[in-house]
Amino acid sequence: MPKVMVIDDEPFILMMIEDKLKSAGLEVLTRRESRGAVEQIRQERPDLIILDWMMPEVSGLDICKELKSDPDLAGIPVFMLTAKGQEDDEKIGIRCGVDRYITKPFSPRSLLEIVLEQVGEK
Amino acid sequence: MNRSERNRLREDLQRTVRELSDTYEELTLLYQLSEDLAGLGVDEICEKLLKEVQILFDAETVAILLLNEKERHLYTKASTGNWNPDRIIPRGNRKSIFWRPLLKKKAITLCVTSSEKEHNELAGLGSVLIAPLTGKKKEIGLILAANRRKRDEFFAGDVKLLRSLAFQAGLFMENAILSREVQSFLIGIIRSFVRALEASSEWTAGHTERVTGYAVAVGRLLGFSPAQIERLRICSLLHDIGKIATPDEILNKGERLSEEEWEKIRQHPVIGAEILSELRGFIDVVDCIRYHHERYDGKGLHGLKGDDIPLKARILAVCDAFDAMTSDRPYRRRLSAEEAIEEIEKESGRQFDPEIAEVFSGWIRSAYGIEPPQPEPDA
Numbered sequence: 001m002p003k004v005m006v007i008d009d010e011p012f013i014l015m016m017i018e019d020k021l022k023s024a025g026l027e028v029l030t031r032r033e034s035r036g037a038v039e040q041i042r043q044e045r046p047d048l049i050i051l052d053w054m055m056p057e058v059s060g061l062d063i064c065k066e067l068k069s070d071p072d073l074a075g076i077p078v079f080m081l082t083a084k085g086q087e088d089d090e091k092i093g094i095r096c097g098v099d100r101y102i103t104k105p106f107s108p109r110s111l112l113e114i115v116l117e118q119v120g121e122k
Numbered sequence: 123m124n125r126s127e128r129n130r131l132r133e134d135l136q137r138t139v140r141e142l143s144d145t146y147e148e149l150t151l152l153y154q155l156s157e158d159l160a161g162l163g164v165d166e167i168c169e170k171l172l173k174e175v176q177i178l179f180d181a182e183t184v185a186i187l188l189l190n191e192k193e194r195h196l197y198t199k200a201s202t203g204n205w206n207p208d209r210i211i212p213r214g215n216r217k218s219i220f221w222r223p224l225l226k227k228k229a230i231t232l233c234v235t236s237s238e239k240e241h242n243e244l245a246g247l248g249s250v251l252i253a254p255l256t257g258k259k260k261e262i263g264l265i266l267a268a269n270r271r272k273r274d275e276f277f278a279g280d281v282k283l284l285r286s287l288a289f290q291a292g293l294f295m296e297n298a299i300l301s302r303e304v305q306s307f308l309i310g311i312i313r314s315f316v317r318a319l320e321a322s323s324e325w326t327a328g329h330t331e332r333v334t335g336y337a338v339a340v341g342r343l344l345g346f347s348p349a350q351i352e353r354l355r356i357c358s359l360l361h362d363i364g365k366i367a368t369p370d371e372i373l374n375k376g377e378r379l380s381e382e383e384w385e386k387i388r389q390h391p392v393i394g395a396e397i398l399s400e401l402r403g404f405i406d407v408v409d410c411i412r413y414h415h416e417r418y419d420g421k422g423l424h425g426l427k428g429d430d431i432p433l434k435a436r437i438l439a440v441c442d443a444f445d446a447m448t449s450d451r452p453y454r455r456r457l458s459a460e461e462a463i464e465e466i467e468k469e470s471g472r473q474f475d476p477e478i479a480e481v482f483s484g485w486i487r488s489a490y491g492i493e494p495p496q497p498e499p500d501a
Binding site: 012015016019020105106107108109 | 135136139140142143146147149150151153154
């Protein structure tokens with residue numbers, strides 16, 4: 001079963017994504033603290049990571065940069081959640097290795113679709 | 123807290139999350155829809171709405187019916203699945219399943235087991251969900267979803283969601299209809315204006331409409347968007363408006379004009395631009411009219427050269443010249459389309475933009491069935 005890890009400091013977003021992805025039979029790991037996320041990723045080896053950009057302590061972008069500079073973890077696709085109207089951020093994010101952008105507010109249904117598109121083949 | 127209480131709490135939380143998630147989904151959708159529908163025409167709005175409703179409600183059949191205000195019937199504007207795309211719903215009252223939502227401004231759902239009459243009207247559709255499309259003032263029509271793929275019926279949440287979608291789409295459709303009406307009113311006024319102007323000289327009658335026909339065709343060949351085409355149409359309809367200041371004796375003179383009279387005619391683009399200069403939102407139109415007799419090589423009235431001349435003005439220059447050459451004048455007979463095209467090709471790069479001259483002559487040749495000139499064989 002494909003494993004998806006979701007990191008967001010907003011509990012509602014986290015619960016909503018978890019519920020939606022689990023309904024399609026995916027294994028979901030959630031995490032609210034951005035600090036220490038990379039260590040957990042290293043241990044858990046998820047098939048996909050969904051990251052919120054704006055988090056206290058360590059930003060989603062910094063986590064992504066760290067992952068993508070580690071040859072061992074760089075292959076895990078990263079979806080970034082970002083607030084609407086910050087389209088300029090996309091360019092920065094893509095340079096840092098973000099695989100896909102999801103602007104908030106997003107449709108949980110379409111999120112599930114693109115997640116399945118990414119990990120469904122496994 | 124014991125274990126069973128904890129479990130119940132967990133279930134409650136999960137249910138709440140799911141409900142909130144659905145609401146979040148709806149909000150996102152409405153947000154996205156208003157972004158997607160802004161500035162679209164009625165046809166495009168219907169197309170988008172149809173697709174969205176089909177996916178969202180997992181419905182095989184979706185139909186958008188619009189109100190024909192004159193006949194008071196509903197006609198099918200767009201549809202998929204089990205709906206006859208030619209279906210018209212005749213004038214009806216609140217008892218009709220199709221008219222009730224529109225007249226009462228309420229969304230309704232009906233399942234297959236409803237009363238006999240409704241069942242007949244809805245034959246082959248299974249459970250249906252219908253919401254009215256209304257604007258602030260206008261009744262526009264309705265949207266219907268039916269033949270749900272996985273579940274048999276629609277629920278209260280579905281009714282609410284389709285109602286919100288239809289409400290939002292209705293506002294955008296009303297805007298689109300109003301702006302189309304304003305546009306056609308504007309074009310209508312300009313047309314009457316031009317007809318009045320042309321009435322003063324039998325020699326120029328119909329010139330503006332013909333040039334407009336040519337210009338719009340060239341615009342399409344150059345890949346103009348519908349909005350750009352409309353702009354070009356306005357420019358073209360107004361291009362000779364400055365001739366209102368040219369004395370009728372000059373316009374109708376039965377012999378060659380003197381240099382002094384020519385000078386008066388040559389001023390018409392400038393006078394036209396001055397007349398229209400009050401139209402603040404139409405600077406491009408004013409400029410196009412001012413420069414529609416500029417020469418591509420820069421030897422025209424204002425000395426503008428090449429791409430510095432507005433594109434719409436370069437198009438008009440070619441179309442205007444072609445129509446002038448192929449129309450009789452009091453002092454000369456008209457040229458054939460072939461002769462006029464040869465003249466335009468000769469002036470390509472001098473009087474005219476070569477790209478536009480090429481597009482135009484190619485189009486006229488195919489329209490008139492004229493063969494392009496064959497190159498002379500080498501001696």
